[in-house]
Amino acid sequence: MANTATMNNASAQEFYLTEEHHVENGTMLGFWLYLMSDCLIFACLFAMYGVLGANYAAGPSPKDLFDLELVALNTSMLLLSSITYGFAMLEMARKRKTATLMWLAITGCFGLAFLGIELYEFHHLIHEGAGPQRSAFLSAFFTLVGTHGLHVTFGCIWLVTLMVQLHKNGFTTVMRRRLNCLSLFWHFLDVVWIGVFTFVYLLGVLR
Amino acid sequence: MSAVSHNHDDLVHGHDDHGHGHDEGMPHVTFKGYMTGFILSVILTAIPFWLVMAKVIPDNKVTVAIVLGFAVIQVLVHMVYFLHLDTTSEGGWNMLALIFTAMLLVIMFAGSLWVMYHMNANMMPVSVEDMRNMP
Structure with missing residues (x-):
């Protein structure tokens, strides 16, 4: 109690500084919170797949359907897009606009390659009569993998938008x-894909 | 009380190191960091695929456990090297949100599987006799 007066003087400035720092940047934290909520959507879909994934309704099982070489190719596309x-x-960080645009374009190409391979796989499955209406397993599979694919699609649209904006505006804050x-969004999708290829494809084939 | 003021002091100084140099809140990115993450990810992806595709281990349960272990490690690698997550970003709020989400995720996922599998196991196969006598 005796040092309250001195504390007031001493901590007033520090307290002020700390507060000011906290309001400086809300966007990144807000976006992170959005990603976490997205994470919960995927968690629900994974749980659904976990519950329904074995209900084949006398239809094809993962072992009959999944082509792991194609999935490995798909995985490498997404991983390469992450590093680019x-x-x-x-x-x-070096403020080189042309190089940034080039790497973003390469990232977009890998993203589109991923989507192309996934659409080819979906088309192949549906063509074989293993569409989402065939069994609970396939409904869950198409919902989970399709939701991820939709995220990548919107990521690609977002990427192109930012490339145009970057070309126009340059590196503003x-x-x-x-x-x-x-x-964050792009790398987050790669994290979700780790869950997909492990839980759906690899464990599906092992089942 | 003095402990509190010390904490604030540390917080401010900790952020000064890399907070105000460039744009605030932007992660410090390095080529080495990205390459480390990438190479680790390639290894952590290739091994599970190889284990499953070449059927290296005859016991499926062991393979499942190893594959799941690799996935968890790879998620952590991505978090650190690609998402640049550490305990100091955004004053620790990022990490707090992540831990909260992970907790919800585990409860929801493990809970759903647990409940639903037990319900499955407790369902008796319905015989024709039972069906006739159904209310």
Whole structure:
């Protein structure tokens, strides 16, 4: 109690500084919270797949359907797109616009390749009569993997939008923040894909 | 009380190191960090695929456990090297949100599987006799 007066004087400034730092940047934290809520959506879909994944309704099982070589190719596309986005971020730190745009374009190409392979797989499955209406397992599979694919699709649209904006505006603070948000989003999708290829494809074939 | 003020002091100084140099809140990215993450990810992806595709281990349960272990490690690698997550980013709020989400995720996922599998196990196969006598 005796040192309350001195404490007031001493801590007033520090307290002020701390508060000021906290309000400086809300966007990255807000975007992180969005990603966490997205994470919960995927958790629900994974839980659904876990519950329904063995209900084949006398239809095909994962072992009959999944082509792991195709999935490995798909995985490598997404992983490569992750590292090229990382290179774009490195070029952004050096403020080199053309190089950043180039790496972003390469990232977009890998993203589109991923989507192309996934659509080919879906088309193949549906063509074989293993569409989402065939069994509970396939409904859950198409919902989970399709939701991830939709996220990648919107990520690609977002990527192109930011490339156009970057080309127009250059490296403003706002642009850097937007590119950072997309970076989080893109890498987050790769994290979800780890769950998909492990839980759905690899464990599905082992079942 | 003095402990509190010390904490604030540390917080401010800790952030000064990499907070205000460039844009605030932006992660410090390095080529080495991304490459480490990438190479680790490639290894951690290739091994599970190889284990399953080449059927290296005859016992499926062992393979399942190893594959799941690799997935958990790879998620952590991505979190650290690609998402640049550490305990100091955003004053620890990122980490707090992540831990909360992970907790919800485990409860929901493990809970769903647990309950639903037990319900499955407790369902008696319905015989024709039972069906006739159904209310």
